[in-house]
Amino acid sequence: MTLFDDPAFNFNGLLALGGAGSGSAEVGEVLTAVNTINRAGLSSQTYVRTFHELGDRLMGPPPGSRPDDATRRSRALRAAQYYGQALFFVLGSDHPGNEEDLYRAGRRAWETFCDLCDPQPVRAQIPYGDTTLPVWFFRPEPSDHCRPTVILTNGSDGQNVDMWTYGVAAALERGWNALVYDGPGQGQLLFVDRVVFTPTWEEVVSPLIDWLDMRPDAETRRIALTGLSMGGDLAPRAAAFEDRIAALVAMPGCVDPWLGFPPELRQILTPHKEETNRIWNEEVVPELTPPRTRRPRCGNASNRSRRRRCSRPARARPSPTSGHPPAGSRRWTSPMSSHASPCPHSSSTTTTSSSTPGSRSRCTQP
Structure with missing residues (x-):
């Protein structure tokens, strides 16, 4: 399956897509991100920005709702995946100095997921x-x-x-x-x-x-x-x-x-x-x-x-x-x-x- 023409971006995109099998991604979210990146022009900058914004969106509540713990847990796990996608290419973006901040965002998402696990x-x-x-x-x-x-x-x-x-x-x-x-x-x-x-x-x-x-x-x-x-x-x-x-x-x-x-x-x-x-x-x-x-x-x-x-x-x-x-x-x-x-x-x-x-x-x- 080809998501991106560049093999390295394609490999990482497929990795994110494969996470859907264990709940660490959602097929529609990943494919929407892929389409957004390709429309904007594939680059480290567009890849990082798109997945970073997706992670940020999932760490907040869905618009107009008050999600239960199961929903928050699922969203945090997926956010951790998308922050990780952005982190991989951040050194090639316009803001390579954001690397540690991106790591910490992914770590917060992971810890939120762990807090909501039972046990x-x-x-x-x-x-x-x-x-x-x-x-x-x-x-x-x-x-x-x-x-x-x-x-x-x-x-x-x-x-x-x-x-x-x-x-x-x-x-x-x-x-x-x-x-x-x-x-x-x-x-x-x-x-x-x-x-x-x-x-x-x-x-x-x-x-x-x-x-x-x-x-x-x-x-x-x-x-x-x-x-x-x-x-x-x-x-x-x-x-x-x-x-x-x-x-x-x-x-x-x-x-x-x-x-x-x-x-x-x-x-x-x-x-x-x-x-x-x-x-x-x-x-x-x-x-x-x-x-x-x-x-x-x-x-x-x-x-x-x-x-x-x-x-x-x-x-x-x-x-x-x-x-x-x-x-x-x-x-x-x-x-x-x-x-x-x-x-x-x-x-x-x-x-x-x-x-x-x-x-x-x-x-x-x-």
Whole structure:
């Protein structure tokens, strides 16, 4: 199905449309937004404005009515989806500085949805290094009955609402618990705390399992871990070192996330740090900020969005009870110069090892 001529916009539009199956979108709303964007002329600006306004409209009451809690809950969930759609392309719009505000709007919609769930998810802040991991623990009913639990891991661009679509609703229907969380490089940790991705994802998941292990309603011998999109690379890494995971689902199974970066981005990396910096700063960076008279290009916005998730050192340490060595020296990258770093593979000296948890590990150019 083609909603937009541009494949990146089309992919995201289809993602929103697919959310209708779990109530996180409504077919008529999405198609109306698509028609509005196409009539105005497809661009990051029109896409962001249309979905942002749709989210704002749903967070208010329907004109002339006083909605019940079920209606407000449904509207808030859909608003979270539409804010997430706007957030994905905001860096290519006329107002890239609105990124954190858009994230916070989506987060408020998500929290409103959670407040109106019955039962409400248990919220927690689980210690992780210098910060905490926000957790939403959904249960089919509020008793202490011991149940299996699925931990749902997002990718590089998803929001909490995507985890509802991906598996929370299905888990609850089957009598399972479902745990949603923001890890480094995701959600609150990225947009508010400025903590970026780490390759040592076992140090993210182990504190979550420690927390579940203390709950009477979670059967710790029956914990499944899922990973969606980039999570298909992160979740298997966690399962390789965390033996309390009974089942693993990676969608897709990702053995080389480097290949997920656009070819034009991979091609600028050379064996020499100085040459890579020259190409980046003299040839690429000027193209990343087109003049206001030029239509914002989706590829640039997408690339910038993904680079920022990996472009600052992560300072995370594992929970003291997780049993794994500190991660302070293992991070995706450090900036190559005073200019923006193009991606996590551009470190001049890179050593990788996934076989020993204590070894130095960075993303590397193949």
